[in-house]
Amino acid sequence: EVQLMESGGGLVKPGGSLRLSCAASGFAYSDFTMNWVRQAPGKGLEWVSSITTNSSYIYYADSVKGRFTISRDDASDSLFLQMDDLRANDTAVYYCARLLSSDFWSGFAYWGQGILVTVSA
Amino acid sequence: SYELTQAPSVSVSPGQTARITCSGDALPKVYAYWYHQRPGQAPTLLIYKDTKRPSGIPERFSGSSSGTTATLTITGVQAEDEGDYYCQSADSVSRYWVFGGGTKLTVL
Numbered sequence: 681e682v683q684l685m686e687s688g689g690g691l692v693k694p695g696g697s698l699r700l701s702c703a704a705s706g707f708a709y710s711d712f713t714m715n716w717v718r719q720a721p722g723k724g725l726e727w728v729s730s731i732t733t734n735s736s737y738i739y740y741a742d743s744v745k746g747r748f749t750i751s752r753d754d755a756s757d758s759l760f761l762q763m764d765d766l767r768a769n770d771t772a773v774y775y776c777a778r779l780l781s782s783d784f785w786s787g788f789a790y791w792g793q794g795i796l797v798t799v800s801a
Numbered sequence: 802s803y804e805l806t807q808a809p810s811v812s813v814s815p816g817q818t819a820r821i822t823c824s825g826d827a828l829p830k831v832y833a834y835w836y837h838q839r840p841g842q843a844p845t846l847l848i849y850k851d852t853k854r855p856s857g858i859p860e861r862f863s864g865s866s867s868g869t870t871a872t873l874t875i876t877g878v879q880a881e882d883e884g885d886y887y888c889q890s891a892d893s894v895s896r897y898w899v900f901g902g903g904t905k906l907t908v909l
Contacts, residue, residue, distance in 0.1 A: 715898075725836070725844065725887050727898035739896050775843055780855055784896070787834045787849030788889075794843060 682706045682790045684776050689795035696766050696799070702759040702776030702792055710734075710754040713779050715788060716761050718772035718797075728774070729761065732784070744770075766799045773797075803827055805888050805901035812907045819875040821904045823888030826869055833871035834889040835864055837882070838903075844887065848873060875906075883908045 688700040702714070716728040729750040730739045738750055749762040759776050773794040780789035805825040813819040823833060833851050836844040846855055848864035851871065861876045871890075875882055888901040 724885075724903040725838075725889075725900040727889075727900060730896065730898070737896070741897065780846065780849060785832055785850060785891075787846045787855070788836070788844070789846045789849075789855055791843035 682778065684778065684790060684792035686774060686776055686792045686795035689774065689797045691798045691800065692766055693801055694767060694799055697762070697764045698766065698797060700761040700763065700774055700776075700795060700797070702761075704757045704759065704776075704778070707778070709757040711782050713782075713784055714752060714759045715777045715779070716750060716759075717775045717777055717788065717791075718770075719775070719794075720769070720772040723772075726772070731759070733782075763797070766797075768799050771797060771799045803890075803892055803897070803899050805890055805899055807886075807888060807901040807904045809902070810905045810907065812909055813875075813878050814909045815878060815880060817878055819878050819882070819906060821873045821875075821886050821888075821906065823871045823873075823890075823901050824869055825871075825890055825899075825901075827892065828866060828869050828871055828890060831890050831893050833864065833866050835862075835871075835873045836887045836889065837884055838887065839884040847886075878906075878908055880908050882906060 685703045713732045715730045747765045775794045777788040778790040780786035835848040838844040851866040891898045
């Protein structure tokens with residue numbers, strides 16, 4: 681069974697940093713592109729970042745480019761999101777998500793339960 | 802930047818057909834995806850590549866795309882189908898994903 685479990689969320693002050701982790705299990709992690717998606721309280725979904733296999737290609741939404749860094753460790757089946765210079769509008773539940781298949785265009789089929797990040801003074 | 806537009810809300814009676822649309826200038830060239838989200842839960846992928854349904858998704862969910870509009874059709878709506886529905890697409894060159902603003906489905 682595919683399982684994704686986020687951790688590392690919490691309360692941080694504006695301008696601060698936080699590192700999210702996503703532990704994956706139940707599948708061949710190194711074979712899949714992984715993604716981060718966030719959802720501000722009461723708002724819709726927003727794609728944040730994607731990282732392909734072997735970290736060959738990395739993509740960021742314009743809203744986080746230059747502040748967030750996605751990475752993966754295939755040895756430990758883990759995905760990370762380093763978030764720096766956090767702003768109030770980064771407050772959201774952050775989800776890690778796996779594609780349905782190794783096809784980049786197969787859709788975000790598996791999601792973690794989400795982790796809340798709150799940026800507030 | 803690329804945008805997808807959805808109506809904020811749709812209401813339908815049980816057993817009826819609900820159609821949720823998503824408009825985007827690039828949809829003639831890129832795939833559309835559909836997700837369902839219940840309050841407090843992670844989204845569920847309903848449709849990928851315009852029309853394909855992942856295993857385990859009921860047949861009452863179907864997708865289509867024509868021109869700049871993608872449509873999710875729910876045939877024989879059930880109470881459990883209430884929630885928010887999001888379309889998604891991506892720029893095929895930049896590989897930037899984008900979500901629509903979401904449509905809240907109410908089953909009357």
